Structures are given as structure tokens and as C-alpha cells.
Amino acid sequence: MSNPADQPDQPIQTGALGPDEGATPVLDAALEQAAIEAIAAGDADLVRDLIRPLHVSDVADLLEHLHSEARQQLVEILREGFNPEILTELDETVRDGIILQLGVADAAAAVAELDTDDAVHVMGEMDEADQQQILDAIPADDRTLIEAGLAYPEDSAGRMMQRELVSVPEFWTVGQTIDYLRDSAEAGDDTLPKDFYEIYVVDPTHKPLGEIPLSRLLRTKRGVSATDIMNPEMNLIPVAMDQEDLAFLFRQRDLVSAPVVDDSGRLVGTITIDDVVDVIDEEHEEDIMRMGGVTEDDLYSASLETTRARFTWLLLNLVTAVLASLVIGLFEATLDQMVALAILMPIVASMGGNAGTQTLTVSVRALAMKELTSINAMRVIGKELIVGGFNGILFAILTGVVVWVWFGSLALGGVIALAMIINMTVAGLAGTTIPILLERIGVDPAVASSVFLTTVTDVVGFFVFLALAGLFLL
């Protein structure tokens, strides 16, 4: 019943949870501070008391926030009866450290307790050597399942899927299905998933024929055949499908769960949306990091490692900065005659860089979301050229007037205005064509676009401004 008016009105004593309880999306800062102090004081009992009511993801957050020494102390306090679910919620760098600290025996015990998909996830991000050590210490039957998952390529549906699922033969009725679920629950059958959202009707070769959402199963009379209420139009996921495509499919089709099939079309697992949300977050992080010139989120990495990881990108930028300087060097004689040019030239380059970054951001995002395709590419490029030109004219007027007043030279104002129009139009063109071309040759536009873009806007900005100055002012 969905209407409160339908409810019987006998008084009830049970206290309902208030709207504030249960809804604390973030680890409470006061509690965190108390835990940190208890850890520092070495009061293990107090720490355990403080942590007991926390959700595993909050414990994981706490571990991530701690200084490495305090983190090690906390792991020791939690070692006995360590909740393995914590591992699935941790950042990779922090998790590797904790697994190392737990040691092979304890780490293997923790991993073995996890659901297969979580165990595969945790193991899949480890070094080969550590992975093998821990696998060897896991009981044979769990190990086989984990190894089967690890056998699928990284980032594939096979890696992500849960192998436990509910399938029924096509001649079963709703009643038989419900009885089967009740009986196996009673018998303690642990091949059934803990949570599931749909069941699958399969043929004798275990190929899926259709899916039945649980809400539909619950609303149907016992005598109805499973095939009568199944939805035969499923979104079948091939085991080899890449997780990015998978995330796109889930979003595009608003899916909550979907069946995974092997090469011969047999049902081998299911993927549920909560795992897909993790993929979406991962992709998000990748996009943001790459646009910012960082290979991966290094918040928890050591300083030396972070320095090394960021070095390559900076080196590439040094090369382009030197290239820009070489272009300026071409106009040494011009600069020598008019020092005002040296003062003003960064403005032209900087405005081109910023206008180009705006265009680039929209284009890279549209490519990732498959909104920018060969169908509308020419239209988008044309539009960005126009936008670049328009803003170029506006800023040419603004800058031209400022420079005219500042240096008292109308000619200098005219030169910077003309350079501005040219560089901002070029920026619009480069901001769209660079990511499109990179995508076409198979390079991730998020990684490499911005370095090419700034090279173009710096080189064009300095060259056009100094060349025009040489032509008209000297």
C-alpha cells in the first residue's frame, strides 16, 4: 500500500528512526579526531569501541586519512577479526601497504572471505609476485574461482562479474521458482547470491532466454509460467566487453543488472549497477587526472614516487616551452628595438591558451560521451571557429584600447588586437581538431590534447604578435 491513509491506525511502540539517523554521508570529523587520539594513546579498546558502529567504507576512509605510522597501529588493533570488506573500499596504494602489513596468511584469509568479484578486484590490482604468494595461501576451491576471474583481461566484464546468480529452466512456473528459492535458502545453499534483482530463464545449454525482474515475479500468480512473464530482450554482456563500454551501456539503458555470457552465449555471471558506479567513478577520476597532466590519483603515494610520476609530463611541457622560446628568439632583433613587446607578448599567448582550453574541454568530454561523432564533427568545428573569432574580436577591442592607453601607441594597440583575433580563432580550431584527430589515430584525447594545444597557442601567439610588430611598428 502506498498511501498512508490505507494504514491501520493501531498505535505502535517501536521507535522509528529519525530522518537524521543513518544518513551521515561522511565520516564524522569529531569521531575521527577521537579515534586518532585513541590510536596515539595506544588505547586499543577505545579504538575498537569507536570503530565498531562504523560502516566499512568509513573505516576505510579513516585508514586512508591517517599518517602511515598511525595507520599501521590501527591495522594492528583491527588485525584480529579483520573485516575483509574494508579492503574492497580502500585506495589501491593504501590497500597494498595494509596487505603487506597483514602478511600472506592473514591477507589470504581475508581475501578468501570476500565475494568472488570483490576478491578478484582486490587481487587484480596487486603486483604479480604478491598476487601469486597470496593465491597460494588461499584454499583450493576459493582459489580456483578467483583464478578463473583473474584469467579474464583486466577491465573486462569477466573480471567484474559476480558468478553467483539465479537461473531457472523454461518450463518452471512462478510457484516452482519461489519454492526453489525458499528451499535453497533454508538448506543454506551458498551458491546463491546474497542480493539479486532479477532471475534468468535459461535453455538446457544454459543460454539465457529471458530475464524476470523480482518485482514482476512477486506480482504474478504461482501458476503462471516463467516464460510468460520473462523479458526476452536482454542486454547481454559479452565476457570480454571493456568496462568503459559496459558503463556506457548501463547508463544509456538505465540498467540495474545485466547477464554476462561467454563466447558460446552461455550465461556465466551477472553485473550489477553498484560495481558499474565504481567504474564510472574510476573513469571520471582518469579523465580529470589526465586533463590535469597527472597519470593517476597520487594523493596517497610517497613524495618520491609522485615526483617521478609527474616528471614525464613536465618534461614534455619543458620541450614545448623551449619551442615557444625558440620562436621568440627568431624575433630577437625586434624585441631589442622595442621592449614593450616583451611586456605584452604573454597576454596574446595566454588568452589563446585559455580560449583553446575551453573549447578543448567541451570537445574532449563530448568525445568521451560519444556525443561528438563523424556525423556532427564538421558542424562543431565550424561553431568553435565562429566562437573563437567572436571572442577574438571582443578581446581584440578590449586589449587594443588598454594597450593604446597604456603605451600611448595606437599602432601597438592595433598590432596586439590583430594578433589576438588570429590566435583566438586558431585556438577554437585547434581545440576541436586536436582531440578529434587524436581520437581518430587511437590516442586518448584526454591525455595528450592539452600539451599540443598550448604548443599551438603559444607558438602562434608569440609568432603572430612579434611578426606583426616587426612588419608594422619598426
Next chain:
Amino acid sequence: MSNPADQPDQPIQTGALGPDEGATPVLDAALEQAAIEAIAAGDADLVRDLIRPLHVSDVADLLEHLHSEARQQLVEILREGFNPEILTELDETVRDGIILQLGVADAAAAVAELDTDDAVHVMGEMDEADQQQILDAIPADDRTLIEAGLAYPEDSAGRMMQRELVSVPEFWTVGQTIDYLRDSAEAGDDTLPKDFYEIYVVDPTHKPLGEIPLSRLLRTKRGVSATDIMNPEMNLIPVAMDQEDLAFLFRQRDLVSAPVVDDSGRLVGTITIDDVVDVIDEEHEEDIMRMGGVTEDDLYSASLETTRARFTWLLLNLVTAVLASLVIGLFEATLDQMVALAILMPIVASMGGNAGTQTLTVSVRALAMKELTSINAMRVIGKELIVGGFNGILFAILTGVVVWVWFGSLALGGVIALAMIINMTVAGLAGTTIPILLERIGVDPAVASSVFLTTVTDVVGFFVFLALAGLFLL
């Protein structure tokens, strides 16, 4: 049964779907091209034939990709029996145009056909005036529900929630619950949601006491009481909760659906993960756009509108670029004596800007994910200072040697090296402290950080390099 070996082995004639069918995550390019040609040729029947098998989100994609003239032709072809679900999948700009074209009567009919939460979503993004016109044309009872949704603040849980849900009184058994679901389905009760993943046990004042996942309900014998299998620890969502906090909670707790309660704790709706995924995507887009200096995704906006929207950001950048030029202007005399400085000075500023952007990217992301808190802020700032200093030293050596060779002056190489170390260390400091300070004063770090950062790295870069040159070289 989860094992293929358990299946009865009688032969089956029904053709199972192959792994490739159904799994086309993107609108097929050939089909899209064919549709575009059919629209251009004015062959309405062929267009309808091509579009009929498509999922609504693919039709929405096609509409988005089309040139505005072709889009209008396609809307006319689809006008009769227009599938309202298409509206929910469209980009806002494109949707507004289509609603305008459909006209008040047809648009109102389409909106009225949608689920309440989708209708509220579509209506909520419209102009006030258009919204009122369309609301007035919607039948009274649908209108009341939509208006109730629109009464909640934008981006709140109240706006997103679905009002249809299944709740049962606490004295019911599993059997009574299932019978109720079957009877109301048979009676065609349309106050029940189409899909749902859990039911709620409520007290007589309609406050939620616990939730029962459908998979648990299905596995329990008929005689068991609902309260015996319910989970009393729910993640209650207050109607006023902001969608960002909501998305964070869903991710943190791996939720699939959650109950929404009003101020007095009564159950008023549910929110399911598919709507939360849309919020996550929206946030993602916002982050990326803001970091790139674009207020919102303007792929489908007109050129003039886009120009205007991007103008403000560029104006701000012009101000900072002029500021940097003023700093250079302080050293006019120095530059006049040594033109090599003009050639080299952009290198120092550019390397600082790039190193700072790397730090900024990691910090802004960590703040958004609540991984960078007051607990670990000092540690992160310290680390980034060290990383900035390390990379500063490495690039000081590299650049110093290059400049020494290029200009044949060891002193000039030394000056640029020293400037590089200082600017890159400052970049590490600014890249962490700027976003942290902005967040503390309540400004979104993603929007404003980068302009402050480049101002700092440009000003410090030019100033330190030219000032050191003035001190040691002249």
C-alpha cells in the same frame, strides 16, 4: 539453480540471443547515416521503419546529433505518437527546442504520460513561463503530483524521488505481502511502481521501521512476519538532502535504492540508483567543465550564446594576464639591457603553471571526494611542497644546462635554475592551499582555483626570474 549441469537436458527450439545481439552500446553509425539520408529525402515511412527498433536513448542521441533543420523534420515525422521517454534522455538545450516545436498541447500530453519523477525532471529544467504554460495544459491530478515535486528545492532529494513505492504494516507476513502485490497487480492498481527493489515496513503514522530487499522476501516462507526479515538499519534520505550528498551516500554505502522521509520522518518516496547515476554524470561534467573554464556543457548551444557564456572567464584571464604584464613592466630597464631574458621568461612561468595544475588537479578531486580533510590537509600540503621542490631541482638542472649551452652564459643558466626551483615550489604550495582556502570560504574550488593558480605562477615566475637577473647579471 546456478550450475549448468543442473539443467534438464531436453532439446529446446527457441533461439537464444547471441552474445552480440542486444549489446550495441552506441547508436550504429551506418543506421544513423541512413536515417539522415531518409530525413533529407523526406521519406517519413522509411525514417519511422529505421527508428522503430531503436531504444529511446538512441533516438535521443540521433536527435542531438542532427543539424537543427533536420532535427525539426525528424520531430515532425515522430510527432504522431511521440514517445515521451525520449524527452527524459535529451540534452537540455535540445529538449527545450523540441518542446517549443511540439507546442503546448502536444508537449503537455507527452509530459503527462511520464512517471512523476521524470516529468518533474523535464519540467524542472524549463523556463518559468514555459513551465507554467505546459503545467496549465496537463490534467489536474497529474499536474498536482508534478507541482508537488517542483515545490521541493532544485537538486534536492524531493525533486528526484519517485512517489510510488510499496509499504506494508508491521503485523503483515510474507504471504500477506505477496498476496497483496499479486492482487493489486491483477486489479491494475497504478499507484504501485513499475520496478522496485525493496519494500518498506511502516508504522501507522507511515514512518519507516525497516526495509526488505525483494530477494530476501522471495526466499522466506509465507508465514514469517515482515518485521522478522526487515533490515531496521536504513539509510534514510531527508527530502531536502542535496543531490551531491545523496550521490556520495549511495556510492559510499553501495546502495541500490533508499527511502526518502519528510521532516516528521514519514516515508514519502524512494530514490533508485539509476537516477543517482545521472547525478554522478552531471557532477562529473560540472567538474570537468569548471576546471576547463566553461560554465556548462555548451555543445548544443548557439554560437552567440556560447561566446557570451565563455566571455566572463576569458575576461578574468585577461585581467590576470595584464597583471603578469605589469610585473614584467617593472623590469623594463632590465629587459632593455638583455633581450635573452624576454626569450626565456615564458619557460619559468609555464613550468610553474603546469606543475601547479598537476597539484591542483589532485587536490580539487580529493576535496570533492572528501579524501582531503582538515585531518590530513597539513600532510598533503607538506608533501606537495616536497614534490614541487624535488621536481624544481630536477628541472632547474635540466633547464640551467640547456640555457648555459644555448646562450653560452653559466650565470644566465644559474639564474633560470634558481627561478625554476622557487616557482615550482611555490606552485606546489599554491596548488594545494588555493583550493583548500576556497573550499573553506565556501567557493567551489573547481571553478576558481585555476585562475588564482596561474596568476600566482605567472607573477612569481616572471618576477623571480627578472629580479634575479637584475641582481646577478647586470
